[in-house]
Structure formats: structure tokens, C-alpha cells
Amino acid sequence: MTVNTPLCFKGKKILAPMVRVGTLPMRLLALDYGADIVYCEELIDIKMLQCKRVINVLETVDFVAPNDRVVFRTCERERERVVFQMGSADAERALAVAKLVESDVAGIDINMGCPKEYSTKVEDTVNLVKRIEKTGIAAIAVHGRKKEERPQHPVHCDVIKAISEAVSIPVIANGGSHDFIKEYADIETFQKATAASSVMIARAAMWNPSVFRKEGFCPLKDVMQDYIKYAVRYDNHYTNTKYCLCQMLREQLETTQGKKLHAAQSTQEICEAFEMGDFYEETTAIFEAKKASLEIKVQDEDDQMEDPDVIKMAVRFDKREYPPQITPKMYLLEWCRKEKHPQPVYETVQRPLDRLFCSVVTVAEQKYRSTLWDKSKKLAEQAAAIVCLRTLGVAEGKLCEGENHLINKRKRGDQEPLISRDHGEDLAEPSHKKANFVEETSDMNVPKMPR
Structure with missing residues (x-):
């Protein structure tokens, strides 16, 4: 049993x-x-x-x-x-x-x-x-x-x-x-x-x-x-919808409607097979309008939340532009240590609408962020670090910048951990972060669907 x-x-x-x-x-x-x-x-x-x-x-x-x-x-x-x-x-x-x-x-x-x-x-x-x-x-x-x-x-x-x-x-x-x-x-x-x-x-x-x-x-x-x-x-997902409908039809799968269902390759085609194309169009139109409204609402909220003191750039982190295991966050952490500043602090949020992330990094009491939202928290933090480094005019570790001193340090001492002589810490360790949070709720109402 x-x-x-x-x-x-x-x-x-x-x-x-x-x-x-x-x-x-x-x-x-x-x-x-x-x-x-x-x-x-x-x-x-x-x-x-x-x-x-x-x-x-x-x-x-x-x-x-x-x-x-x-x-x-x-x-x-x-x-x-x-x-x-x-x-x-x-x-x-x-x-x-x-x-x-x-x-x-x-x-x-x-x-x-x-x-x-x-x-x-x-x-x-x-x-x-x-x-x-x-x-x-x-x-x-x-x-x-x-x-x-x-x-x-x-x-x-x-x-x-x-x-x-x-x-x-x-x-x-x-x-x-x-x-x-x-x-x-x-x-x-x-x-x-x-x-x-x-x-x-x-x-x-x-x-x-x-x-x-x-x-x-x-x-x-x-x-x-x-x-x-x-x-x-x-x-x-249309494949699950199709499977369940086939289980309901059973011996009727060889009928004209059954054959149309079997050939369907999308939710829309499934609806059309059951003479529900108008329902699909109407429902989809409602959601598209709702989505557009939410996008405007999100943008308005972003604008309202904007701190005029935050320095912004439209940048993304592309790991292909950097040597393996070298990131802008590492460069920013090293710069802060050299300049005797506190470690960078990252605050990351996620939008409920599209689940994208945005991060703000605070360095020497100044905040920096990218205006572009990323698909992961890690990428958003790297983008924020890039904005800070470029504003400061500091190297960010890209391959096009030539010799990479962090790579040279990593090769030192039979590839021993990269250690800051002044602070005795591993530069490969992640920087200090405030408690990150993910927005999980929304008070936005969804219109009733036609039945």
C-alpha cells in the first residue's frame, strides 16, 4: 500500500x-x-x-x-x-x-x-x-x-x-x-x-x-x-490544459473537436477549438490593460521613491566583460578599504509586477544605483557598484582596462586567498549588506474575469 x-x-x-x-x-x-x-x-x-x-x-x-x-x-x-x-x-x-x-x-x-x-x-x-x-x-x-x-x-x-x-x-x-x-x-x-x-x-x-x-x-x-x-x-500552461481536456474527452478524441484539441499548440488555439476564441481575446485584453496600468503605476512609484541625492546611470553588469572571479563589487570594496571608508552597503528590492531587482549602494554617505532593473539580486548589486566606480573615476576591473591587479594578487603565494594587508580580510568575501527584502504583496485589484 x-x-x-x-x-x-x-x-x-x-x-x-x-x-x-x-x-x-x-x-x-x-x-x-x-x-x-x-x-x-x-x-x-x-x-x-x-x-x-x-x-x-x-x-x-x-x-x-x-x-x-x-x-x-x-x-x-x-x-x-x-x-x-x-x-x-x-x-x-x-x-x-x-x-x-x-x-x-x-x-x-x-x-x-x-x-x-x-x-x-x-x-x-x-x-x-x-x-x-x-x-x-x-x-x-x-x-x-x-x-x-x-x-x-x-x-x-x-x-x-x-x-x-x-x-x-x-x-x-x-x-x-x-x-x-x-x-x-x-x-x-x-x-x-x-x-x-x-x-x-x-x-x-x-x-x-x-x-x-x-x-x-x-x-x-x-x-x-x-x-x-x-x-x-x-x-x-497550455500543455497541462490540453492534457486535462484530453482526459475529459477520452473516447471522443477522434471527433472533429478532439482532433482540433490534439493539434492545438497554445492556449488561444485550445480556446478556438472549443469556440471560446472571443473569451480568450476578451480576457487577454483585460490582462494586457491591467499590466499596462501596473507598469505605469510602478513607474510612478519609482519616480516618487526617487531620492534626488542618488546618483544614477543606465548600466548593466555583463560578466563576459570581466575576468573570471573578478567583479565590480570587489573593486569597490578594495577602493573603500584603501580610502579608509566603511564597507559598501547594498539595499535591494524586487518589483512584484515583473520580479526584477534594483539595488542601491551607499559609499561614503553617497548613494548610487542603476536605472535599469535586473533579473537577479546579484546582477542588480553589481550594476550599482559599476555606477559608483564610474562616478568616482575608479577602475572597475573590465578586461578592456588592461592589467588587472586583483588577478595578480590572486596568483600571489601559490594562489593563497586574497588578503588585505591593512584589514586582514579576504577581498573575495561579499561586502556588508543591510537586510535585503523582497516585496511579496500588492494591494492592486484585478478586474473580475468574464465567466
């Missing part, structure tokens, strides 16, 4: 975690149709720890990787109803990720597969679950198949039932889409067969999220159009 251990849980009907399925549009659609709790796709702890939390103009909370890829996206509507599913084998990393997302989700779920011996002995599986229960978890989800089994194999209701009867915490049954759950009434049937307190649905909900409606299924065309609206509204 495979088990999930939610550290926090509530609700009875769940859209199960499924990679490429548990994205924001599908989760919101499931909530529309009656799901109590939704799961995100499983996300690995190491990947999440590299992310920063950003408030998007879409009114979403994004956890963004260093390469600007959105790893996890959520929103206020699902904050009390989404469970964050994490893959982890390290307690400290798991705790760190839990703290990173805890204010944006309803619960934390640790996903794990039982060791192989537990896959064949029901008694050992029950004993393992009892041990897990003692750690203080709030609930446990059981995917009722053995490690070597696949969705087409029958779900082991007897094992889930044995676990349900062996522990006092809620047990969530999963795996009934193939054998049990064809419509809403079947959810209760599966729940009784497993003696579980809750039911988690994956494939049946992916095929038609309106399976959660007590009144019965909605027409598939309406379901797909509702999904597309969320996908456009929340800028879902």
Missing part, C-alpha cells in the same frame, strides 16, 4: 493528488462541483526550498523557482481547502517546506510508499500505520494497491478497511475510480466498503470533475468550458 499522512485535514470528499492534474484550475473546478478538499500535485521538498513566495497580478500566491518557473500556485479561495502534498525523506526539510507554505494552505501531506515487505503482508501494513499514528498526524490516506500494481488492478478494500478499524484517526480511502466510482452515489459505496471516514478521488474526478455534484453530472461540454475559463484566468 501507499500511504499519505496529512498533518492537518478536514472534509469528506477529496480531489486526489495527481501529477499534471492537481493544478489550480482543476482544483477550483472540483470545488465548484462540490469537493470539500483538494490536493495539489506532489512536490519535492528540495525543489520547494529553492522557491520564493510571490504575489502575482493574477491574485495568486506563487512559489517561484530560481529559473522563474512557478512550482506551486494557489489563491485565497482555496486557502482553507487545499492540502499541500510533499514528497520528502528528510524531517528537517519537510518541516522547512511546511513553514514556507503553512499560511497559504489548509494542510500538509507527506507522501510515502511503504517498503516492499509491507506491500505483501497486511498485518505488517497495519502495524506500520499504527506507528505512524503515534507521531501525531491528523489523518492517513491509503492508496489501496500494492507497490507493483497499477490502476487497472482491483483496489484492496479489505486492506483499507483493516487499517480503518485499526486506528483512531480518520482514514481516507483512495483507488476506487476503476472499480467503484462512476457517479456521485458511488462515493458512499466505496466509503462503506473500506470503512473509511473520507474518500479521495483522482481519475474519476479528472475524467469529469462534476462527479462531486449530488444532482448528477453536468454536460461534459459545460465542464470543459468551465475548466478552460479557469485555465485562461490563471495563466495555466
Whole structure:
């Protein structure tokens, strides 16, 4: 069996975690149709720890990787109803990720597969679950198949039932889409067969999220159009949107509409395949207008925040123009030491709109910055150092400046660390910085999207 251990849980009907399925549009659609709790796709702890939390103009909370890829996206509507599913084998990393997302989700779920011996002995599986229960978890989800089994194999209701009867915490049954759950009434049937307190649905909900409606299924065309609206509204990647729609169409993939969907290579083409081209154009126009308005607002705020005493230039740092391991910041630090000035102090901020950075460096009580915003904090700081060095008329270490004395110092003494004789410090060390901060919130309202 495979088990999930939610550290926090509530609700009875769940859209199960499924990679490429548990994205924001599908989760919101499931909530529309009656799901109590939704799961995100499983996300690995190491990947999440590299992310920063950003408030998007879409009114979403994004956890963004260093390469600007959105790893996890959520929103206020699902904050009390989404469970964050994490893959982890390290307690400290798991705790760190839990703290990173805890204010944006309803619960934390640790996903794990039982060791192989537990896959064949029901008694050992029950004993393992009892041990897990003692750690203080709030609930446990059981995917009722053995490690070597696949969705087409029958779900082991007897094992889930044995676990349900062996522990006092809620047990969530999963795996009934193939054998049990064809419509809403079947959810209760599966729940009784497993003696579980809750039911988690994956494939049946992916095929038609309106399976959660007590009144019965909605027409598939309406379901797909509702999904597309969320996908456009929340800028879902078209490949994921296309995959989910193909799962809904299933046997209709060979129809004219199915073939159009299969050929689609963008969100716009997907919309056109479902006669929603006008919706796409209208929604895109609203966002473009909003983006333009925000850009003006950001520029106005930049102008208002401008300190007339800050010296500015439009410069960028291009590492190709400098020798390896030599930077303008190093040159500025060395100049400050020679002139007996305090070390440079860098203050760096990030704009929520485009996630670009700007840095101001203070040297001898004078501030310097580039008017150009950069894609990383490090590049912004180097640009600020360049502005300072050029204003002072001091060499900045570029290859075109000829002999580089810092390189010569590095070669001294069998490549021993570069040491300042006066201060006994390694010039390669980063300069002193004030606490840098990243702007994560925005009070700007986003217009309502057409439904």
C-alpha cells in the first residue's frame, strides 16, 4: 500500500493528488462541483526550498523557482481547502517546506510508499500505520494497491478497511475510480466498503470533475468550458490544459473537436477549438490593460521613491566583460578599504509586477544605483557598484582596462586567498549588506474575469 499522512485535514470528499492534474484550475473546478478538499500535485521538498513566495497580478500566491518557473500556485479561495502534498525523506526539510507554505494552505501531506515487505503482508501494513499514528498526524490516506500494481488492478478494500478499524484517526480511502466510482452515489459505496471516514478521488474526478455534484453530472461540454475559463484566468500552461481536456474527452478524441484539441499548440488555439476564441481575446485584453496600468503605476512609484541625492546611470553588469572571479563589487570594496571608508552597503528590492531587482549602494554617505532593473539580486548589486566606480573615476576591473591587479594578487603565494594587508580580510568575501527584502504583496485589484 501507499500511504499519505496529512498533518492537518478536514472534509469528506477529496480531489486526489495527481501529477499534471492537481493544478489550480482543476482544483477550483472540483470545488465548484462540490469537493470539500483538494490536493495539489506532489512536490519535492528540495525543489520547494529553492522557491520564493510571490504575489502575482493574477491574485495568486506563487512559489517561484530560481529559473522563474512557478512550482506551486494557489489563491485565497482555496486557502482553507487545499492540502499541500510533499514528497520528502528528510524531517528537517519537510518541516522547512511546511513553514514556507503553512499560511497559504489548509494542510500538509507527506507522501510515502511503504517498503516492499509491507506491500505483501497486511498485518505488517497495519502495524506500520499504527506507528505512524503515534507521531501525531491528523489523518492517513491509503492508496489501496500494492507497490507493483497499477490502476487497472482491483483496489484492496479489505486492506483499507483493516487499517480503518485499526486506528483512531480518520482514514481516507483512495483507488476506487476503476472499480467503484462512476457517479456521485458511488462515493458512499466505496466509503462503506473500506470503512473509511473520507474518500479521495483522482481519475474519476479528472475524467469529469462534476462527479462531486449530488444532482448528477453536468454536460461534459459545460465542464470543459468551465475548466478552460479557469485555465485562461490563471495563466495555466497550455500543455497541462490540453492534457486535462484530453482526459475529459477520452473516447471522443477522434471527433472533429478532439482532433482540433490534439493539434492545438497554445492556449488561444485550445480556446478556438472549443469556440471560446472571443473569451480568450476578451480576457487577454483585460490582462494586457491591467499590466499596462501596473507598469505605469510602478513607474510612478519609482519616480516618487526617487531620492534626488542618488546618483544614477543606465548600466548593466555583463560578466563576459570581466575576468573570471573578478567583479565590480570587489573593486569597490578594495577602493573603500584603501580610502579608509566603511564597507559598501547594498539595499535591494524586487518589483512584484515583473520580479526584477534594483539595488542601491551607499559609499561614503553617497548613494548610487542603476536605472535599469535586473533579473537577479546579484546582477542588480553589481550594476550599482559599476555606477559608483564610474562616478568616482575608479577602475572597475573590465578586461578592456588592461592589467588587472586583483588577478595578480590572486596568483600571489601559490594562489593563497586574497588578503588585505591593512584589514586582514579576504577581498573575495561579499561586502556588508543591510537586510535585503523582497516585496511579496500588492494591494492592486484585478478586474473580475468574464465567466
